[in-house]
Each structure stands twice: as C-alpha cells, then as structure tokens.
Amino acid sequence: MKTKCLSIFFFCSIALVLSNNPVFSQDSEWVTVNGIAPIENVTKNEARKMAIANARREAVEKVVGVDILSETMVINYHVSGDVIRTIPHGKVIGQEIIKEEIELIPAKDKGEAPYLAYKVTMRANVIKEKGQIDVFFRLEAELNRTVFKEGDLIEIRVTPSRDCYLSIFNILEDETAIILFPNRFKQNNFVKANTSFAFPDDMDRKRGITLEAFLGEGKEKVDEIIHILALKEPLHFNTAKFKEGIFGIYDGRSAMVNDLVKNIVGIPLSHRAEKFIQYRITK
Incomplete structure (x- = not known):
C-alpha cells in the first residue's frame, strides 16, 4: 500500500529480531521444530517462507497445545513474507534457523508421486498469553x-x-x-x-x-x-x-x-x- x-x-x-526483554525470557519457552513446504507451483524462496511459517505454527502448538483454535496471519497467500499471529494464547517472539534443506518426500500412497519440499529446522521462542x-x-x-x-x-x-x-x-x-x-x-x-x-x-x-x-x-x-x-x-x-x-x-x-x-x-x-x-x- x-x-x-x-x-x-x-x-x-x-x-526479524529476537527479544532481550527479561519479561519475555521469564514467560517464554524455546523449542526446536521443523517446518516443511512442498515446492509445487512456487519458487524455492516462496517455499522457504512457507516452511518457516509452518515451523512457527508448530512451535506455538508445541508450547501452548493443539486443542486451542489457531488464527494464522500469513502474507502473500503462503508465498512471501509470512507473518504468524498463530494461536491467540501464544505468540512467536524470536527465532533462530538451525538448518534448511530441500528434501525428496516419498509418496504416501500407491499411485502418488514423490515430491520436493523445503525443510526448515529452527528454534523458536514462544510466549504464552494469560487470561x-x-x-x-x-x-x-x-x-x-x-x-x-x-x-x-x-x-x-x-x-x-x-x-x-x-x-x-x-x-x-x-x-x-x-x-x-x-x-x-x-x-x-x-x-x-x-x-x-x-x-x-x-x-x-x-x-x-x-x-x-x-x-x-x-x-x-x-x-x-x-x-x-x-x-x-x-x-x-x-x-x-x-x-x-x-x-x-x-x-x-x-x-x-x-x-x-x-x-x-x-x-x-x-x-x-x-x-x-x-x-x-x-x-
């Protein structure tokens, strides 16, 4: 705009930067998660951003729990500049990407073809919200x-x-x-x-x-x-x-x-x- x-x-x-605020360090938790996104009809860079978004979502669910409904804010239709607001009871306030690579994902069912996917391993700092x-x-x-x-x-x-x-x-x-x-x-x-x-x-x-x-x-x-x-x-x-x-x-x-x-x-x-x-x- x-x-x-x-x-x-x-x-x-x-x-993106990490938080050095002591309040966040007391109330937040670091977790290691993976995020995967298929490289189908998107560029490698777009798939990377999708994988990071999926990893952030996984991090919040890992800390807060998967029984809470999630609300995801994603920019560029899961293509570019992904921003995660995720579950209303938890937010990602920092991240460190440990490893990223392209993997060949084998077919799950007969008749399906294997596909390439972008995989990101990252540490994410998640804060739980109260109330x-x-x-x-x-x-x-x-x-x-x-x-x-x-x-x-x-x-x-x-x-x-x-x-x-x-x-x-x-x-x-x-x-x-x-x-x-x-x-x-x-x-x-x-x-x-x-x-x-x-x-x-x-x-x-x-x-x-x-x-x-x-x-x-x-x-x-x-x-x-x-x-x-x-x-x-x-x-x-x-x-x-x-x-x-x-x-x-x-x-x-x-x-x-x-x-x-x-x-x-x-x-x-x-x-x-x-x-x-x-x-x-x-x-």
Whole structure:
C-alpha cells in the first residue's frame, strides 16, 4: 500500500529480531521444530517462507497445545513474507534457523508421486498469553475489496462490539508495521460500540489523505495485511519506532511485526480484540 497525503508517498522494509526483554525470557519457552513446504507451483524462496511459517505454527502448538483454535496471519497467500499471529494464547517472539534443506518426500500412497519440499529446522521462542478472551468483544471489519489494481484506492471500515480504542496498522509483505490510525490528524482513537468507523473518511480525503495500492518497482503482485487492534484501555505506540503512514516521505525505518507483537502481548486477552484482513495488489 502507498499512503498519499498532499502528493507525498512512501514505502519500506524490515528484518526479524529476537527479544532481550527479561519479561519475555521469564514467560517464554524455546523449542526446536521443523517446518516443511512442498515446492509445487512456487519458487524455492516462496517455499522457504512457507516452511518457516509452518515451523512457527508448530512451535506455538508445541508450547501452548493443539486443542486451542489457531488464527494464522500469513502474507502473500503462503508465498512471501509470512507473518504468524498463530494461536491467540501464544505468540512467536524470536527465532533462530538451525538448518534448511530441500528434501525428496516419498509418496504416501500407491499411485502418488514423490515430491520436493523445503525443510526448515529452527528454534523458536514462544510466549504464552494469560487470561481469557472476551467473547463479546469482537470486530467486524472489511476493505472495499480484497484484490486491487495498482493505483486503486483502499478503504477500511471497522465496527467494534464494545467501546474501544482503535489502532490500524499496515503490514507489508516484508513484515514492516506502519501505523495508519491514530495519526497526527486524528489523535483521538476512541470508537463507541456498534459504530462504523471508516478510514480514510470524507474529512481525510479533503485533506488529501488516501490509501493507494502500490506494487513497488519490478513487482507483479504483492500481498499485505491490515491489522486492526481494539483495546479497552488507551495505548500509545511510540511513533519514533512505529512510523506514521500518513504524512511525509517514509525513511524505511519503521518497527517490525515482532515489535508490534511485543507491544501487544502483555495486554490481557480479555482487554483486546484483533482483526487481520489480507489483500492483494496486482498490475
């Protein structure tokens, strides 16, 4: 996505880091897991990212348990820049890849052919979340569409079931997290229950603020995520770290998804609701 304000545009990039916070070291657990992804109709690099995503999911299930429903946030339709939000009661906050290789997976049944797969062995640091989800605290959210042509305008609409403080992030396929709302023009992010909130709205558009689908140089398609976070209490994100995607030329130094996870994970499950909307941009 490219955010337009007064004809100024930006784009950005990111890398994954581990947490050195002592809180995480006390409440988290390192596990060693494998992730496998077939190299079928995808590139080697795409299969690698799929394997890493599968390993992260396996890590959370290993620490938290497989009896809990999983919610997975994956960028690029399991192809590129995979981001795992995984099980609501556990999050991956760090990882170390130990080994990666291509394996020939033998056929399981008669008549099936063996296939090549990308295999990743990794150590993952998983933190367990505490508390119970408030089942009555929900978000209804949608985009004006899920597939955009480059240059199309993207619109976000959100309706919370409870009074809340709303934050909206754009997660790029390289795992960069940019904050869209609140911003310097709209600092009050309180939204009443069952009220429809739109971004950008008519007032934003009058200021010249739009969300424009943007591919980036040399790309045929990209997949990104809109991450919507609703909290019962206000939380101010460090704008020196999480760059605002509203005004100015972005300098490429915003925080990562892992940084966002670390900001959120300490909030009790009963005090937050989240929604992830994936969309694709094509030529």
